[in-house]
Amino acid sequence: MLRGSKGANADREYTEDRISVLPINVLDYVVELLPIEDAARTSILSKKWRYIWAMSPNLVLDNLFCNKLAKESCSFFYNTVDNILLQHIGDIVKFDLDVSGLGLPWYTDIDRWMHYVTRHGVKKLNLNVPKNSTYKVPSYIFNCSTLTDLTLSNCVFKSPTSFLGFQNLITLCLKSMTFVPTAEFCVIKVPLLVDLILDCCQGTRYLNIVSPQLESLVVFRSDCLELNCFRNCKKLKRIIFSGTNKVVDVYPKYLESSTLEKFLFSLPTLAILHLESHFLKLLAADNISKELPFALDCLWHLSLHVDFGKLDQTSYALQLIKISPNLTQLRIWVFNTSDNAEAVSEYLDSPACLEQPLNKLRHVTLHLFKGSKTELALVKKLVAHTPSLVRMSIKPNKVMDSWKERNIAIELMRFSRASPRAELLYLPNVV
Amino acid sequence: MASSSKTEQKKMLILKSSEEEEFEIEESIAVQSGTIKNMVEDDFTLIPLPNVDTETLIKIIKYMKKHGEKTKSNEKDIEEFDKEFVKKSFTELKELVLAANYLHITSLIDLLCQAFADRIKNKSVKAIREIFGIPNDFTPEEEAEVYEQHKWAHEEGKEHIDHSAY
Numbered sequence: 001m002l003r004g005s006k007g008a009n010a011d012r013e014y015t016e017d018r019i020s021v022l023p024i025n026v027l028d029y030v031v032e033l034l035p036i037e038d039a040a041r042t043s044i045l046s047k048k049w050r051y052i053w054a055m056s057p058n059l060v061l062d063n064l065f066c067n068k069l070a071k072e073s074c075s076f077f078y079n080t081v082d083n084i085l086l087q088h089i090g091d092i093v094k095f096d097l098d099v100s101g102l103g104l105p106w107y108t109d110i111d112r113w114m115h116y117v118t119r120h121g122v123k124k125l126n127l128n129v130p131k132n133s134t135y136k137v138p139s140y141i142f143n144c145s146t147l148t149d150l151t152l153s154n155c156v157f158k159s160p161t162s163f164l165g166f167q168n169l170i171t172l173c174l175k176s177m178t179f180v181p182t183a184e185f186c187v188i189k190v191p192l193l194v195d196l197i198l199d200c201c202q203g204t205r206y207l208n209i210v211s212p213q214l215e216s217l218v219v220f221r222s223d224c225l226e227l228n229c230f231r232n233c234k235k236l237k238r239i240i241f242s243g244t245n246k247v248v249d250v251y252p253k254y255l256e257s258s259t260l261e262k263f264l265f266s267l268p269t270l271a272i273l274h275l276e277s278h279f280l281k282l283l284a285a286d287n288i289s290k291e292l293p294f295a296l297d298c299l300w301h302l303s304l305h306v307d308f309g310k311l312d313q314t315s316y317a318l319q320l321i322k323i324s325p326n327l328t329q330l331r332i333w334v335f336n337t338s339d340n341a342e343a344v345s346e347y348l349d350s351p352a353c354l355e356q357p358l359n360k361l362r363h364v365t366l367h368l369f370k371g372s373k374t375e376l377a378l379v380k381k382l383v384a385h386t387p388s389l390v391r392m393s394i395k396p397n398k399v400m401d402s403w404k405e406r407n408i409a410i411e412l413m414r415f416s417r418a419s420p421r422a423e424l425l426y427l428p429n430v431v
Numbered sequence: 432m433a434s435s436s437k438t439e440q441k442k443m444l445i446l447k448s449s450e451e452e453e454f455e456i457e458e459s460i461a462v463q464s465g466t467i468k469n470m471v472e473d474d475f476t477l478i479p480l481p482n483v484d485t486e487t488l489i490k491i492i493k494y495m496k497k498h499g500e501k502t503k504s505n506e507k508d509i510e511e512f513d514k515e516f517v518k519k520s521f522t523e524l525k526e527l528v529l530a531a532n533y534l535h536i537t538s539l540i541d542l543l544c545q546a547f548a549d550r551i552k553n554k555s556v557k558a559i560r561e562i563f564g565i566p567n568d569f570t571p572e573e574e575a576e577v578y579e580q581h582k583w584a585h586e587e588g589k590e591h592i593d594h595s596a597y
Contacts, residue, residue: 026528026544033548040584044556044577047568069583080583087580 024052032056036065040084057093059084063128067101077102078109085113091121098128100154111138118144126151131176152177157186165189165210172196179203185226198222218242227263236267237298242276265294274303276333281307284316292319299324300360303331308374311343318353328360330382333367334375334397341374348377354385357418362390368397371408380415389419394426445477446492448485453477456492460499465535483530490516490523491530494539517546521563556585 022030031039031052039053061081069077081097095117099106110129117125118140125147129135136156141147142163150166151173158180166172169190179186179201185208193211198204201222208229216238219225230236261283264270273296275283302324306317321327347353364382369375383392400408405428412424442458444467461478462468470478480488497512517524524543531539551559560567569577578585 022525022528023532026532026540029540029544030547030551033545034551037584038552038554040581041556042551042559043581044569044574044585045560045565045567049565050577076583083580083583 027052028056032058035062036060036084051089054087054089057091059088059092059094060096061098062096063098063101066097066099070102074102074106078106081109081113085116088120092117093122094124094126095122096126098126100128100130102130107135110135111140114138115140118146121146123147124149127155128153129155151175156180158182159186159188163187165191166193168192170194173199174201175199177201179206181206198225216240227259231263231266233267235269237269238272239264239267239270240272240274240276241279242274243278265292265296269298270296271298272301273299274301276303276305280304280313280316281310284310284312292323294323296320296324297326300326301329301331302327303333305333305335307335308344308372308378309336309341311347314344314374314378315347315353321358322354322356326360327358329363330361331365331367332378334369336370336372336374341372344374345377348374348381354381357385357387358382359388361386362388363393364389364391365393365395367395369394370397371400371404376408376411379412383415383417383419383422383424385418386422387418389417389422391423391425394424396426396428399428443476444471446488447477447479448483448488449481450485452485452488454488454492456495457499460495463495463498463536463538465537467534480530480534482533484526487523487526487530490527491534491536491539495536498538513542517542521550 027049031042034042036059039056042049043051043053061084066077069080097110097113099110110127114127115138122144123146125141125144126149127141128151131154133154134156135154136158137152139160141150141152142159145167147166147169149171150169151171153175154177156178157174159182161182165188167189170192172190172193172195174197176199180203184206186203186206187208187210189210191210191212193209193214195216195218196209196211196214197218197220198207199218199220199222204219204222205224205226207226210229212232213235214230214233215235217230217233217236218238218240220240220242260279264273302320304317304320307313317332321330361382364386366375366379379392379394383389394412405426409426412426415424417424443455444458444461446454446456446461446467448454458471462471467478483491494516497509501509519527524546528540528543528547531543550562554562559565567574
């Protein structure tokens, strides 16, 4: 074993154990950074390494890993996961299990594993089961008081009547979940919750989430949300509401425009607002050219999907911009129909549309730019009223012919700028 | 050391390696090290680092200087720097992680541990033992037992028993 030769490649020496002299906290961390198979393999390196992985606080059984095991056979998969959990020493801080690629019945096994990890102090749990499964979130998860981060995908959420909530939960992410209420509502008490994400969930109208510390609310493509439960979230800073790309009239049945408006304007600390697809349509519906009697004093970032063929949407968008004195970043996705382009262009060109300068606005981005008259009118208006503008980025949605691009460039060059150092960037190849 | 006539005086510290060589560095950059930060709070300006040799200290200072000027626009630049930074021999990385651990420079510890993890990933047990010079101190029975326990982790056909150890 002693090969004394000091060859050109020093790494090839056998003489000393060079990695194991590292302090145990470093070795622990290195093993934590390895994917599960590599991490498990380190147990056989030497006696010093024998239990490093067994004591590692994180167990990530991702999609690739689970599918690979299940390919052998289902029982091989179950036995291996049982084995991994049983040989683990100490608390499990993070447990990720992605069985979404597996097809066969396994509910009792998953329950058993959830029972195990929740009894071993799990704080960060991520469970992903196959789509369209009817796997019910087990009582072990509802009763787990150590959870700080919980992500669940594709399960059925039916909380027991005795459900006290998650006392320590800080982040909750629910994807493609189905909520089934036991009483009138599905009440989830989460006194420390800061971040909530609802992605593609069904039955969200039954949700009553009690989260007084909530700072960020993100809702993707979920059916109606009962916004009243968030009225007491006085710390809410970030709201992202995203629907489908098509402007579908699904929401108005459950969600009144005035409710949404009242909700948005009742949040004293709202700093980031991102409204996609039909939300602006909803807000604008009852609201032709009415002045908004509120101010969004803390808002510094606004993202909107706007249909520039519709006068009500365009005017509402401008209203939102005008009532946000501290707005520094603005992003607009252009959805364009030719419905009422003349009226919209007229509106945008009129001085009444925007009289006061937008003093704090520094960055503006226009996505899916099509080069229409209304869009150019908007750019002209914004550029003329933004004395602090640093950059206006215009991103076309697809390649335009060079003639059209040239004309657009000529137009843009003519606009007078309130901010002499503003950059006007046309970015055809950047998403 | 000529005194600057600028109105803005940047507070400087002196770091001394185990070989008694001294290096001047701005305090604002040096406090990326938790250990140095604590000493600064106790009013030290000359920081002796008996656990860190000169060569390693030079590299650490280079890292801290680069990361000290981190802004939103040069993120790519720093990523490139980090990638190049870990292209070192194993012994150098070992010295660096020992020093980073002692100095409590979290981002550097993260970077170096990731570099070690990357060198272990996808390698067979035999290869890892060879690269890092880890002697196999298991008896054949013990080793077989460990292998059984984690059979699923060992790819089929890969040799796990290192007969060359005996």
